[in-house]
Amino acid sequence: MKHKLVDLIAACPKTELHLHLEGSLEPAMVFALAERNGVILPYASVAELQAAYQFNNLQEFLDVYYAGMSVLLHEADFYDLTWAYLQRVHQDGVVHVEVFFDPQAHLERGIPLATQIHGIRRALEQGQAELGISFRLILSFLRHLSEESAFATLAQAEDFFPLIDGFGLDSSEKGHPPEKFARVFARCKELGFKITLHAGEEGPADYVWQALNLLHTDRIDHGNRSLEDPQLIQTLAERQMTLTVCPLSNLKLRVVQQMEQHPLIQMLDSGLKVTINSDDPAYFGGYMMDNYRALIEALPLTSEQLHQLARNAFTGSWLSPEEQQPHLEQIDALFAAFQA
Numbered sequence: 155m156k157h158k159l160v161d162l163i164a165a166c167p168k169t170e171l172h173l174h175l176e177g178s179l180e181p182a183m184v185f186a187l188a189e190r191n192g193v194i195l196p197y198a199s200v201a202e203l204q205a206a207y208q209f210n211n212l213q214e215f216l217d218v219y220y221a222g223m224s225v226l227l228h229e230a231d232f233y234d235l236t237w238a239y240l241q242r243v244h245q246d247g248v249v250h251v252e253v254f255f256d257p258q259a260h261l262e263r264g265i266p267l268a269t270q271i272h273g274i275r276r277a278l279e280q281g282q283a284e285l286g287i288s289f290r291l292i293l294s295f296l297r298h299l300s301e302e303s304a305f306a307t308l309a310q311a312e313d314f315f316p317l318i319d320g321f322g323l324d325s326s327e328k329g330h331p332p333e334k335f336a337r338v339f340a341r342c343k344e345l346g347f348k349i350t351l352h353a354g355e356e357g358p359a360d361y362v363w364q365a366l367n368l369l370h371t372d373r374i375d376h377g378n379r380s381l382e383d384p385q386l387i388q389t390l391a392e393r394q395m396t397l398t399v400c401p402l403s404n405l406k407l408r409v410v411q412q413m414e415q416h417p418l419i420q421m422l423d424s425g426l427k428v429t430i431n432s433d434d435p436a437y438f439g440g441y442m443m444d445n446y447r448a449l450i451e452a453l454p455l456t457s458e459q460l461h462q463l464a465r466n467a468f469t470g471s472w473l474s475p476e477e478q479q480p481h482l483e484q485i486d487a488l489f490a491a492f493q494a
């Protein structure tokens with residue numbers, strides 16, 4: 155039975171709404187780019203690097219994540235990274251992606267924004283043309299840095315506004331609440347951009363409240379700790395706020411202790427609009443279908459719940475209703491055929 159549900163979701167068109175491009179940097183590519191760019195790595199082999207992928211919390215992961223991206227120097231590196239990701243998720247039936255990149259982490263290393271954006275966009279446009287994968291690109295601010303740094307990055311991004319679809323907030327959550335960035339995100343919204351904020355991954359439910367009511371976010375990334383606050387659950391459900399949940403990430407970063415304990419079904423039963431995403435697939439053990447497979451294995455998910463998850467990914471995306479429609483029709487037809 156479970157394998158039939160896996161086959162069903164595999165056949166569906168899927169969208170990924172929570173993906174850090176730098177988190178799709180596979181160990182083999184770290185080594186290939188290190189060699190190409192003459193970067194000396196503190197690891198002797200792919201296996202040794204992979205052995206470092208044991209995390210007790212978000213910060214332990216972030217330390218390895220920022221170290222890993224030190225091999226990204228040239229436009230071609232950002233292109234190769236993004237193109238490898240698109241080719242990989244094409245195999246998983248992903249037809250639309252809304253991906254983050256972390257420009258401050260590269261600017262700090264002296265990599266110009268133009269280098270980053272042109273490499274990423276070249277791959278995204280090729281993915282649209284050759285793989286039929288539509289996309290949105292989200293510039294994410296690092297919350298462990300200051301709001302001034304975010305404002306400076308926004309100023310640098312001005313020349314590239316036509317190439318950017320929205321702004322995000324990621325990195326070390328605890329001690330860096332959304333309110334720290336209230337002014338810069340107000341400016342992003344004034345400029346007409348969508349925003350999506352990591353909140354309630356490790357940080358408290360109050361950070362999710364701030365993201366909603368103070369920053370007027372268009373989406374919540376993770377949001378797991380919302381479940382600690384019944385009033386917040388009700389508000390998120392009433393507003394049909396999209397939550398981008400990342401099951402394998404949650405397991406690897408110990409947001410949940412076992413996949414069997416993942417609160418996904420509780421979230422669905424509470425009326426929350428949740429979606430399935432891979433976050434940093436090179437570090438957390440898998441891409442889109444690996445996340446679905448792990449959930450289907452561990453939880454008593456019904457086909458109705460999977461249908462809801464598949465639809466939420468599109469209705470929670472920044473595609474127009476007209477762009478969503480054919481994908482939703484295809485999903486509905488696949489589930490109707492399954493249930494018949």
Ligand code: HPA
Nearest residue numbers: 174324325326352433434
């Ligand atoms: O899961 C994450 N949380 C916060 N920051 C991040 N940066 C990359 N991945 C993550």
Ligand SMILES: [Zn+2]
Nearest residue numbers: 174324375433
């Ligand atoms: Zn994330």
